[in-house]
Amino acid sequence: MTKRDISMAVIRRLPKYHRYLSEMMERGVDRISSKELSEIIGFSASQIRQDFNNFGEFGQQGYGYNVQDLFREINTIIGLDHTYSVIIIGAGNLGGALANYGFQALGFDIISLFDNDPKKIGKSLSDVEIRDINILETYMSQQPIDIAIITTPVHVAQDIADRLIISGVRSIWNFTPKDLVVPEDLIVENVHMVDSLMTVAYLLNEADGAVS
Amino acid sequence: MTKRDISMAVIRRLPKYHRYLSEMMERGVDRISSKELSEIIGFSASQIRQDFNNFGEFGQQGYGYNVQDLFREINTIIGLDHTYSVIIIGAGNLGGALANYGFQALGFDIISLFDNDPKKIGKSLSDVEIRDINILETYMSQQPIDIAIITTPVHVAQDIADRLIISGVRSIWNFTPKDLVVPEDLIVENVHMVDSLMTVAYLLNEADGAVS
Structure with missing residues (x-):
């Protein structure tokens, strides 16, 4: 079975499984039933069994899941068994x-930062060199990039995205409050922080019993 | 109608409306039909009309929406017509x-940072004073806090959340890779960055045609 069959809802639950199983391993838990996992992680036991069934048979009737095996499987399914080049x-x-x-520890190898500020170019942040944005295309022609993280001011985000796409970037992790226009098959994951904060504001307002 | 009737799906679309309407105002657009808005924002026109109908009648048959009025309404609905105390x-x-x-410009007044590092305490970041985490409870007893942002190491996140809750915090914006255990009625919004990055890894892997 190819992974293309898996829904985004399942995919978005995988990191949470990864996180909880990792914690369990640290605590020395050897095995766990879907019922116990359900109580810890908050998804229903049948949801959990269904999720894992998407990827094969991991559990054993009456035994539950071997935590280490399950962690390793999820790790591989997410693709954390190899490394990614990130700028x-x-x-x-x-x-x-x-x-x-600390993304490096998970296999995300941040190999360069880029900026247009002459005062920053040539310096380093967390041992990562800051390079001139003007050489982005040259750099990427020599070094294939899996993931580009955009943390620029919003008004240049689309221009940067265009340049990354032309230079062959495989995916964009976008931290600007901008919905990028990209080819349909390009992977874009947004962390729209302002949207998230506005949701908090709405819920606070709602809790105050505000009437619209 | 109270806001309690509104689903989280609608609520999570509001910031996007806010953002696009704000852009349109900047570009001097006076009015827009749900069909035009649909083409820009990517939701269907009927979805848009349905969303707005949750909050009252904004549009006018054959005229569309007045951009400025609509923006102001959404701004109020989200609760951006007043300010929030944030630490x-x-x-x-x-x-x-x-x-x-730059959250301040939206009405989120960041009034203090807290840390346990003696080298940081007493200094400022972006004109916000860094205070000793030991005085958190005292500080909060004098100053009600709407939103506490947690960016601590993961292993202290729950302890910090507990202290914030006892001190009367109204909501938590959690940037640690930890699902906080909190009272049911407390507002918690997570920005689990690691989960988001893992989703990118999965999709890259999937695009490579990896078979599970």
């Missing part, structure tokens, strides 16, 4: 925070 | 990036 466009506060976040 | 726990790279992001 960050925008060496500001957020770019620096992401360079320093 | 950030964790004055690291990410905390600094969030302090500097």
